[in-house]
Amino acid sequence: MGNGAIALGALAAGVNLVAGYPGTPSSEIIETVSKYPHEGVHLEWSVNEKAALEVAVAAAYSGARALVTMKQMGLNVASDPLMSVAYVGVKGGLVLVSADDPGPISSQTEQDTRRYADFCRIPVFDPSSPEEAYTMIGDAFEYSEKYGTPVLFRPTTRVCHAYASIDIPDKTSPKEYDGFIKDSGRWVIFPRLSYLNHGRIEERNVEIGKDFSAYSFNTVQNPEAEKAVVTSGISYAYVRECLKNRSDVRLIRIATAFPFPEDFVLGALDGVSEVLCIEELSPYIEEQILKTAGMHHLDLTVHGKLDGSVPHNGENSVELSAKILSGFPGVQTANGQVDLSGSPALPVRPPVLCAGCPHRASFYAVKQAMKGQKAFFCGDIGCYTLGNAMPLDMVDTCLCMGAGITMAQGMNYTNDGVCFAFTGDSTFFASGMTGVVNAVYNEADIILCVLDNSTTAMTGHQPHPGTGRNMMGNFVEKVDIAKVLEGMGVRKIVTVNPLDLEKSIKAVRECAAEKGVKAIIFKSPCIAITKPSGRCSVDSGKCINCKKCIREIGCPALVTADGKVTIDRNLCTGCSLCSQICPVGAIGGEEHE
Amino acid sequence: MNKDILICGVGGQGTVLASKIIAASAMQEGSVVHSAETIGMAQRGGPVTSHVRVGENAFSPLIPSGSADIILAFEPGEAVRNLKYLKKDGIAIVNTCAVKPVTESLNPSGYEGTAQVEYLRSRCSCIFVSSDEVCKPFGSSKFFNIIILGVAAGSGRLGISKETVLAQIEKRVPQKFIQTNKNAFLAGFEIGESAVK
Numbered sequence: 001m002g003n004g005a006i007a008l009g010a011l012a013a014g015v016n017l018v019a020g021y022p023g024t025p026s027s028e029i030i031e032t033v034s035k036y037p038h039e040g041v042h043l044e045w046s047v048n049e050k051a052a053l054e055v056a057v058a059a060a061y062s063g064a065r066a067l068v069t070m071k072q073m074g075l076n077v078a079s080d081p082l083m084s085v086a087y088v089g090v091k092g093g094l095v096l097v098s099a100d101d102p103g104p105i106s107s108q109t110e111q112d113t114r115r116y117a118d119f120c121r122i123p124v125f126d127p128s129s130p131e132e133a134y135t136m137i138g139d140a141f142e143y144s145e146k147y148g149t150p151v152l153f154r155p156t157t158r159v160c161h162a163y164a165s166i167d168i169p170d171k172t173s174p175k176e177y178d179g180f181i182k183d184s185g186r187w188v189i190f191p192r193l194s195y196l197n198h199g200r201i202e203e204r205n206v207e208i209g210k211d212f213s214a215y216s217f218n219t220v221q222n223p224e225a226e227k228a229v230v231t232s233g234i235s236y237a238y239v240r241e242c243l244k245n246r247s248d249v250r251l252i253r254i255a256t257a258f259p260f261p262e263d264f265v266l267g268a269l270d271g272v273s274e275v276l277c278i279e280e281l282s283p284y285i286e287e288q289i290l291k292t293a294g295m296h297h298l299d300l301t302v303h304g305k306l307d308g309s310v311p312h313n314g315e316n317s318v319e320l321s322a323k324i325l326s327g328f329p330g331v332q333t334a335n336g337q338v339d340l341s342g343s344p345a346l347p348v349r350p351p352v353l354c355a356g357c358p359h360r361a362s363f364y365a366v367k368q369a370m371k372g373q374k375a376f377f378c379g380d381i382g383c384y385t386l387g388n389a390m391p392l393d394m395v396d397t398c399l400c401m402g403a404g405i406t407m408a409q410g411m412n413y414t415n416d417g418v419c420f421a422f423t424g425d426s427t428f429f430a431s432g433m434t435g436v437v438n439a440v441y442n443e444a445d446i447i448l449c450v451l452d453n454s455t456t457a458m459t460g461h462q463p464h465p466g467t468g469r470n471m472m473g474n475f476v477e478k479v480d481i482a483k484v485l486e487g488m489g490v491r492k493i494v495t496v497n498p499l500d501l502e503k504s505i506k507a508v509r510e511c512a513a514e515k516g517v518k519a520i521i522f523k524s525p526c527i528a529i530t531k532p533s534g535r536c537s538v539d540s541g542k543c544i545n546c547k548k549c550i551r552e553i554g555c556p557a558l559v560t561a562d563g564k565v566t567i568d569r570n571l572c573t574g575c576s577l578c579s580q581i582c583p584v585g586a587i588g589g590e591e592h593e
Numbered sequence: 594m595n596k597d598i599l600i601c602g603v604g605g606q607g608t609v610l611a612s613k614i615i616a617a618s619a620m621q622e623g624s625v626v627h628s629a630e631t632i633g634m635a636q637r638g639g640p641v642t643s644h645v646r647v648g649e650n651a652f653s654p655l656i657p658s659g660s661a662d663i664i665l666a667f668e669p670g671e672a673v674r675n676l677k678y679l680k681k682d683g684i685a686i687v688n689t690c691a692v693k694p695v696t697e698s699l700n701p702s703g704y705e706g707t708a709q710v711e712y713l714r715s716r717c718s719c720i721f722v723s724s725d726e727v728c729k730p731f732g733s734s735k736f737f738n739i740i741i742l743g744v745a746a747g748s749g750r751l752g753i754s755k756e757t758v759l760a761q762i763e764k765r766v767p768q769k770f771i772q773t774n775k776n777a778f779l780a781g782f783e784i785g786e787s788a789v790k
C-alpha cells in the first residue's frame with residue numbers, strides 16, 4: 001500500500017521518530033512501521049496532530065530524523081507549530097505527511113496541502129504512485145536536511161491506498177545523530193529571529209526552486225509536441241493512461257509544486273502555445289504557470305480549472321481525464337464498454353452503526369430521556385456521527401474534532417433547551433478537554449456525553465491514552481476520563497453502561513435536572529474489537545409484530561422475513577437493546593456461546 | 594500478460610483476500626501488478642471493490658471503464674454497479690445470491706437480485722454461481738471467496754495457473770483451514786471449467 005511504501009521509505013531513510021494521529025487516508029503509515037522491524041525508532045500515536053508535530057520538532061532540533069503523519073484536516077490542527085517551525089528551521093530531517101482526500105471520500109473538506117506549503121514557505125513533494133512515494137520520502141528527508149527546513153509530503157487517497165511491489169533493504173537502522181545542542185539564538189523564536197529568517201527563507205526558496213528544476217521526478221515526455229498537458233500527483237497516472245502511445249502531446253509532470261521549479265517549467269514549455277493543467281483540489285500549478293507566463297511575457301494560453309476546462313471539486317479519474325482531454329488534443333474514449341442501458345435500480349448501501357454498536361444504545365437513551373423536551377444535540381467526528389441517520393436522528397451539528405463540546409456551549413447561550421455534546425473517547429483526548437475547561441469556566445449548562453468505546457473505531461481501531469496500550473508495545477496506565485473531568489472541575493459525573501437502557505435514561509434525566517456542566521460516560525467497547533456476548537432471538541409466539549424494535553433503533557440485525565420480525569444471527573451481538581424496548585418482552589433468550 | 598481484474602461485493606464477504614491471492618499469484622508468475630482497494634469505513638455492509646491490474650501498461654491504480662477483462666462479483670447488485678468497468682468481450686462471474694442492504698427492514702426496497710441477474714445475462718457473458726449452493730459442502734459462506742476464485746481460474750480467463758493459486762492459498766490461509774480452502778478452490782475450478790465447455 002502507498003502508505004506502507006511511505007513507512008518503509010522512511011525506515012530506509014533512517015527515521016528516528018514517527019508520530020501522528022489517525023485519519024483516513026493516512027493511518028496505515030504508522031501501522032506499517034509498527035509491523036516491520038524498527039528497533040531504536042520511537043513510535044507513537046499522539047493525542048492529536050499538533051502534539052505529534054511538536055514531539056517531532058524537538059527530535060529534529062536534536063538532529064534526529066522525524067516523520068509526522070496525518071490527514072489533511074489534521075494539518076489545520078498542526079498548523080500552529082508548523083508555521084513557527086518553518087521560520088525556525090530544523091537540523092535533522094523533519095517530514096510531515098499530510099494525506100489529501102479529493103472527493104472528498106472520507107473527509108469534511110477538499111483542502112489542498114500544497115497551499116500550506118506555499119503559505120508556510122516550505123517545500124512539498126507530491127508522489128503519483130506507491131513506488132514513487134517510497135523513493136520520494138527519502139528525498140524529502142535529504143532536502144529537509146540540506147536546506148534545514150521542515151518539508152511537506154502530500155500523497156492523495158488513491159496513492160495511499162494503491163498497492164505495488166517494491167524492493168526493500170533487508171535491514172534498516174535509525175540514523176546516528178548528535179543530540180540537542182543548546183543555542184537559544186537558533187531555537188527560541190523571537191520577533192527578530194523571525195524577521196531575519198523570513199528574509200533568508202525567501203532567498204533560500206529561490207535556490208530550492210533551482211534545485212527542484214533538476215529533480216528527477218519533474219519530467220517531460222514528448223518534448224517535440226506543441227500542445228502540452230501539465231499535471232501532478234495521481235492525475236499524472238490518469239493522464240498517462242489516457243495518452244498511452246501518443247506522441248503529439250507534451251506531458252509535463254511537476255512533483256514539487258513549491259518552491260515552484262520555474263527554470264524547469266520554462267524549459268518544458270519552450271515552443272508550447274497552449275497548455276492544459278490537470279490537477280486535483282486547487283488550481284495551484286495552474287496559477288503558478290499563469291504567474292510564470294506573466295513574468296516572462298510568454299505567449300501562452302492556459303486552460304484548467306480557472307477557465308472551466310477542469311472541475312474544481314471532486315476527484316479525478318481516467319474517465320474524467322479522458323473527457324477533459326477530448327476537447328484538447330482529442331483522445332479516443334471508446335474503450336468498448338458493454339451496453340449499459342436499462343440498468344435495474346440498485347440497492348443503496350449507506351453506512352450505518354454496526355449491529356450491537358454501543359453508540360446506538362447511548363443515543364437511544366438520551367432520545368428517550370428527552371422525549372417531549374426541547375433539546376439540542378451537538379455531535380462530533382467518529383463512527384457516532386452516523387447517529388444522525390434515521391431512526392435515531394440524534395446529531396444536529398458536526399463541524400470538526402472536539403467542536404461538539406464547545407458548540408453545545410454556544411447553543412446553550414443562544415437557545416432555550418437542554419444542550420448535549422457527544423464526543424468519542426479518542427476525540428475527547430484529541431481536542432475535547434480544553435472545551436470542557438471552557439464550559440466550566442464560562443458557566444455553561446450542558447450535558448457532555450462521552451461515548452467511550454475504548455478505541456478509535458472509525459479510522460481502524462487505533463489505541464489512545466484511555467486504552468492502556470501504546471505503539472511502543474507497552475502497557476501503560478490508562479488515563480481515566482472520569483478523573484480528568486473531575487480534575488477540570490466538572491461536579492457531576494456519571495458512568496453507565498449504555499446497554500442498560502433503564503439506568504442510562506435515569507442518568508440522563510438526573511443530569512438534565514441539574515445546572516452547570518454535567519458529564520455522562522457511556523462505557524461499552526466497540527463490538528468490532530470484542531467478542532459478541534451471545535445472540536438474541538425473537539419468540540414468535542409472543543411477538544405481536546408491532547415492529548417497534550425496527551422503527552425505534554434501526555439495528556441492522558433486526559430484519560423481517562415473511563412479514564415477521566426476526567434477528568439475523570450472523571449480525572446480532574446480543575447487546576440486548578432491542579429486548580429492553582420490546583413492549584411484550586418477546587426478544588430475549590440470550591444464547592450464550 | 595496484461596489483464597484487468599475487478600472484484601466487487603459487500604463489506605465482510607472476503608473480497609480483499611481474493612484480490613490479494615490474485616495479485617500475489619500474478620506476481621509469482623513474474624508479472625508486474627498494481628492494485629487498489631476502495632477502503633470502506635469501519636462499519637460493515639458498504640460496497641467494496643478491489644482493482645487488480647496485471648502488466649507493464651497500467652498507470653492508474655483504478656481500472657478505467659470498459660477495461661476489465663473479468664469481474665468477480667460476490668453479489669448481483671454490485672455486479673451491475675460495476676458493469677461499466679467490463680470490456681465488451683469481458684466476462685463476469687456472478688454470485689446470484691443477493692445481499693440486502695442493512696437498512697432493508699427500515700426502508701424496504703424490495704431488492705432481491707433477480708432483476709439484476711436477468712439484466713447481466715442480457716448484457717455480457719457471465720458465469721453464475723449461487724453461494725448458498727456451492728458453499729453447502731463446506732459448511733460456511735466464508736469459503737465463497739475462494740470458490741469464486743476457483744471458478745475464475747477454471748474458466749481460463751484469469752490467466753493464472755491452478756498450481757500458482759494453490760501455492761498462494763497455502764501461504765495466506767491459516768494452517769488449519771488450508772485443506773478446506775484448497776478443496777473449495779478446486780470445487781470452484783471444476784465449475785469454471787465446465788461452464789466454458
Ligand code: SF4
Nearest residue numbers: 356555572575576578
Ligand atoms: S440484541 Fe437486538 S439490538 Fe442488539 S445486536 Fe442483536 S438484534 Fe441488534
Ligand code: SF4
Nearest residue numbers: 354357383457526527
Ligand atoms: S466500528 Fe465500533 S464504533 Fe463504529 S459503528 Fe461499529 S461498533 Fe460502532
